[in-house]
Amino acid sequence: MLRNFSVVVKTTIFLLTLQGMVCLRNVHLVVPESVERGSRVEMRCLYDLEQEVLYTVKWYRGDREFCRYSPRDVPPLKIFRIPGIDVDREATDAQRLSIQTATRTANGRYTCEVSADAPSFQTAQVHAHMYVVDLPQSGPEMQGLNQYYRAGMKLKVECSSHNSLPAANLSFFINSEPAHKQHVWHRVSPANGSLWNAYSTIQFVVQKHHFIRGKMKIRCTANIYSIYLKSNEQCALEERLPTTPVSLPEMNEVILYPIHRMADTADSADKIHGSSLFVLLIAIWHFTHLIDAN
Structure with missing residues (x-):
């Protein structure tokens, strides 16, 4: 009895170790965050099976499965129709999903579920949300x-x-x-x-x-x-304010005065001296004539 129990324990440990060494890894989903209504949509479900064999890949929109890929089945691709989701069979395989035309009902959360075959039958799910939008016809x-x-x-x-x-x-x-x-x-x-x-x-x-x-x-x-x-x-x-020029008060009459300058050269001094002598001679001549007249 103890021997059988020991065999079961060892077998379980071996299977767990094998599962840890060879298992489904690195599962992630590539879905565009947003797409324009009427455009084509490409999604990818990427994973690493290591040495395991793929059992099935299932696609969900919300809680409803709409696409399944099982390599053992003939044909391997099955489509479960959902209004507004038109899967392109020719462009869909074990890792790719193509929707021909995005409608408003295609808006929502998408799930990719990957399952490995025996002996592990390990399953992993990944999720992503896609928004279907109507874009403005012009800029702001x-x-x-x-x-x-x-x-x-x-x-x-x-x-x-x-x-x-x-x-x-x-x-x-x-x-x-x-x-x-x-x-x-x-x-x-x-x-x-x-x-x-x-x-x-x-x-x-x-x-x-x-x-x-x-x-x-x-x-x-x-x-x-x-x-x-x-x-x-x-x-x-x-906007720059205009600068106003300073205006002088109006004058009805402008009087110009001559500018007098002091003589500062020898020639000017001689001219002044000559003028004074001439005036003196005229005065003497005038005085002499007054005496003769008397």
Whole structure:
């Protein structure tokens, strides 16, 4: 009895050791985070069987199995139809799954379940979520930015992105720096059908530091997951106040006075001396004539 028990224990230890040495490893799922509605989708379920044999690979959307690959079966691929998921048989195998056209019902959590064959029959599951989105037909629009601003003026600009599912995330940047959250307000509204419009408004008082070499750049960026990213950037100039020239008071009459300068050369002194002598001679001549007349 003890001998049989010992044999069972040794056999169990051997099988556990064998399972630890040769087993299913490194199972992971590659699924795009988001895809545009109507596009083709490629998924991969990657794994390492080491020396084991593959038994089956099963694919689930939510809790429903829609695809199974069993290499021992003929044919090895089986499709279980789910509305909105159209599997491309030609492009699907033990590690690849291809969906021809992504519909909104293809949105959800996907699971890949891999099972090894005997003796381990080890099974592993991995999950990933995929979003099916409707993208805007154009980039974000901006309204309200004036051509000129100066320090102390109020700036108010609205950015909008239309007709998408989900609504786009809008972000403002001032000179490539993210705007402060307290200056930005967001809202969404329904558009056509199940689509949405997104709106974002930025408002703040312009300061001197907002201008770099006389310019201020305002950019609005719209993104949806990692599949959509577009921006709209506009520029405003710093308004400079005109300088007023100093005006002199009006004068009704302008009187010009001659400018007198003192003689500072020898020639000037001689001229003054000659003039004085001439005046003296005239005076003497005049005085002599007065005496003769008497």
